[in-house]
Amino acid sequence: MVTTWTLVVSLLVVAISLAAAWIFSGWFTRPLRQLSHAAREMAHGNYDVRVQVTGQDEVATLAQDFNFMASEVARSAQLQRDLVANISHDLR
Secondary structure, eight states, X not given: OHHHHHHHHHHHHHHHHHHHHHHHHHHHHXXXXXXXXXXXXXXXXXXXXXXXXXXXXXXXXHHHHHHHXXXXXXXXXXXXXXXHHHHHHHHO
């Protein structure tokens, strides 16, 4: 009888531990998944994508740097479009 209760309690503790690990791993990796998604969006040409910055840890610093990079890439793309438009206008 004691062995049965021990087994049931052990299985319950393992199930609760696995559920807690799954929930916390999702919570901890959410900012990295958002950065990854934003990087893929930029690779597809969407330079207006930004990442929400929360906290003051290394991931938040990375998100701030990503947002700065995205704004600089967007600015560079706009300058390139303006240059091509000006040259095209001058050649006419």
